[in-house]
Amino acid sequence: MTPILPEKMNKSFSKAQEMLKSAEDIKVYSHNDCDGISSGAILSSLLDRLDKEHEIEFISLDKLKDLKINNELTIFSDLGSGQSIDKISTSSSRILVLDHHPPLRSLNYNSKLSGRFLEINPLFYGIDGSYEISGGGMCYLLAKKFGFYNLSWIGVLSAVGDMQNTRTGKLEGINKSILQDATNHGLVDSAADLSIYGRQTRPLIIALSYFSDVTLPITNNKTEVILLLKKLGIDRRCDNRLRTLSDLTSDEKTRLFSELVKLLSREVPEKYIKYVPKLVTGDYYEFLNEEEKTPLRDASEFSTAVNACSRNKNPEVALDILKGDRVLAMDELERLTRKHRQYLAEKIRMIEDNELIVPLNNLQYFHGHGIKSEVVGTITGMVLSHGDWRKPIIGFSHVDNGEDLLKVSLRCSRLLAYDGIHFGHIMRKIASKVGGSGGGHAVACGAYIPSKNQDEFLKVFNSTLKGIIN
Ligand code: C5P
Ligand code: ZN
Numbered sequence: 149m150t151p152i153l154p155e156k157m158n159k160s161f162s163k164a165q166e167m168l169k170s171a172e173d174i175k176v177y178s179h180n181d182c183d184g185i186s187s188g189a190i191l192s193s194l195l196d197r198l199d200k201e202h203e204i205e206f207i208s209l210d211k212l213k214d215l216k217i218n219n220e221l222t223i224f225s226d227l228g229s230g231q232s233i234d235k236i237s238t239s240s241s242r243i244l245v246l247d248h249h250p251p252l253r254s255l256n257y258n259s260k261l262s263g264r265f266l267e268i269n270p271l272f273y274g275i276d277g278s279y280e281i282s283g284g285g286m287c288y289l290l291a292k293k294f295g296f297y298n299l300s301w302i303g304v305l306s307a308v309g310d311m312q313n314t315r316t317g318k319l320e321g322i323n324k325s326i327l328q329d330a331t332n333h334g335l336v337d338s339a340a341d342l343s344i345y346g347r348q349t350r351p352l353i354i355a356l357s358y359f360s361d362v363t364l365p366i367t368n369n370k371t372e373v374i375l376l377l378k379k380l381g382i383d384r385r386c387d388n389r390l391r392t393l394s395d396l397t398s399d400e401k402t403r404l405f406s407e408l409v410k411l412l413s414r415e416v417p418e419k420y421i422k423y424v425p426k427l428v429t430g431d432y433y434e435f436l437n438e439e440e441k442t443p444l445r446d447a448s449e450f451s452t453a454v455n456a457c458s459r460n461k462n463p464e465v466a467l468d469i470l471k472g473d474r475v476l477a478m479d480e481l482e483r484l485t486r487k488h489r490q491y492l493a494e495k496i497r498m499i500e501d502n503e504l505i506v507p508l509n510n511l512q513y514f515h516g517h518g519i520k521s522e523v524v525g526t527i528t529g530m531v532l533s534h535g536d537w538r539k540p541i542i543g544f545s546h547v548d549n550g551e552d553l554l555k556v557s558l559r560c561s562r563l564l565a566y567d568g569i570h571f572g573h574i575m576r577k578i579a580s581k582v583g584g585s586g587g588g589h590a591v592a593c594g595a596y597i598p599s600k601n602q603d604e605f606l607k608v609f610n611s612t613l614k615g616i617i618n
C-alpha cells in the first residue's frame with residue numbers, strides 16, 4: 149500500500165500552485181547537496197514549462213541568514229525550515245518553503261508575518277522527513293500538481309541522494325509513491341539486489357574491496373577479493389572487460405550474498421548478527437533513459453556524480469545534466485569526477501601516511517589540514533575503513549570564509565544506527581552546546597562550530613557516547 153497525501157498537505161500544495169501561477173519574477177534558493185540540486189532541477193524544469201522567468205542559486209546552510217529578498221516570489225527548497233528565513237521577509241515579499249528538515253516554526257506561523265509566507269514540511273502532517281520524503285520529493289509533489297509526472301525520476305534520485313533508503317534498503321512512504329509514478333511512466337526500474345556500491349560502472353574487484361561497513365579480510369585488499377571470487381566460481385572478467393555487479397547472474401549473486409553474510413557474521417559482535425543481511429541487500433533504482441554501464445544509470449552512482457559537482461562548487465553542471473542540457477555538461481562532469489576522485493585519493497593517502505586518525509574511548513577523529521570543507525564529509529566516510537568501524541569517526545576542516553569556523557563531519561557503520569543510535573540528533577545537541585549548529589542523518593551528519601571549541605566539542609561528544617558505544 150502506498151500512502152495518499154494528507155488532505156491538508158495537498159491543500160497546501162494547491163496554495164503553492166496558485167503562488168507559482170500568479171508570480172512572474174521568481175528566485176529559487178536550494179541546498180547545495182544532491183537532494184537540493186535535484187530539488188532545484190525539478191523546480192527549474194517546472195518553471196521553464198510554465199514559462200516563468202526565474203533564477204536559481206545553490207547555497208550552503210550557513211549562508212541563509214545573509215540573504216536579501218528582491219524578487220516577487222522567493223522559493224526555498226531542501227532548506228529554510230531549519231533557518232530563521234522569516235526574519236528576512238518584507239511586507240511585499242512572498243516566500244514559499246519546500247523542505248523536509250525539522251522545522252523551527254509551526255504550521256500556521258505565516259499569519260504572524262506581514263508578507264505572504266507558505267511553508268510546506270512533511271513533519272507538519274506527521275510524515276517522517278528522513279525516510280519518507282526528501283526535498284526533491286516535496287518539489288516533485290508540486291510539479292505533480294501541474295501534471296508533470298515525468299519529473300518523478302528526479303524525486304527518486306533526490307531520495308537516494310539523501311540516503312532515505314538506508315533504514316530498510318528500500319524507498320518507503322511517499323518516496324515509494326514517487327517511485328511508483330516513475331516506474332508507471334517507464335522512467336525507473338527497481339528490484340532487490342546486493343547493496344554493493346557501483347552496480348553499473350565499478351569493477352566488482354574494486355567494489356568489493358570498498359564494501360566496508362565492517363572491516364573484512366577483503367576490505368581495501370584486491371588480492372583477497374580475487375581469491376574470494378575464485379573460490380565462489382565467479383569470473384571477474386567478461387568480453388575483455390572487468391565485470392560489475394550488474395553483470396552477475398542471480399546464481400552468482402546468491403553465492404556472493406551467502407559468502408558476505410558469513411564473513412560479516414564472523415566479524416561483528418553477537419548483538420549485530422541479526423542486522424547482517426540488511427547490510428548486504430537493498431533495492432536498486434535504474435534510470436531507464438540513461439545508457440547502461442554509465443554512471444548516470446544507477447541512482448546511487450548518479451548521486452555521487454551530482455556530489456562531485458556540488459562539492460567542487462559546480463552545482464550548475466549537475467543542474468544542466470538533470471535538466472537534460474548535456475552537450476557541454478557531460479564533458480565537464482567527466483572532468484569534475486576525475487578531479488574529485490584524484491583529490492579524495494590524495495587526501496586519504498595524506499591521512500594514512502601521517503597517521504592522523506586519533507582514537508578516543510568512544511570515537512575517533514582527524515583534523516584534515518587543508519581539506520576543503522565541502523569534501524571532508526566524503527573523506528570521513530572513506531577513511532572509516534582505515535580506523536575502527538565500531539566507533540564513529542569525526543573529520544574536521546577549516547571553512548575558508550575568514551570566520552574562524554570548523555566544519556565537522558561524522559560517519560559510522562549502519563550497524564550503530566540499526567542498534568538505535570541517531571548521530572544526527574546527537575550532533576545537533578552537542579554542536580549547539582559549543583556555540584555551533586548541525587544535524588543530519590543517523591549515520592552521516594555534520595556541523596559548523598567555532599574553531600576554538602574543537603577540544604570542548606570532542607570532550608562532550610566522547611563523554612556523551614559513554615555507555616552507548618561498546
Ligand atoms: O557535510 P557532510 O557530508 O558531512 O554532511 C552530512 C549530513 O549532515 C548532510 O545530510 C547535511 O545536510 C547534514 N549537515 C547538517 N548541518 C550541518 C552540516 C551537515 O545538517 N551544519
Ligand atoms: Zn534534503
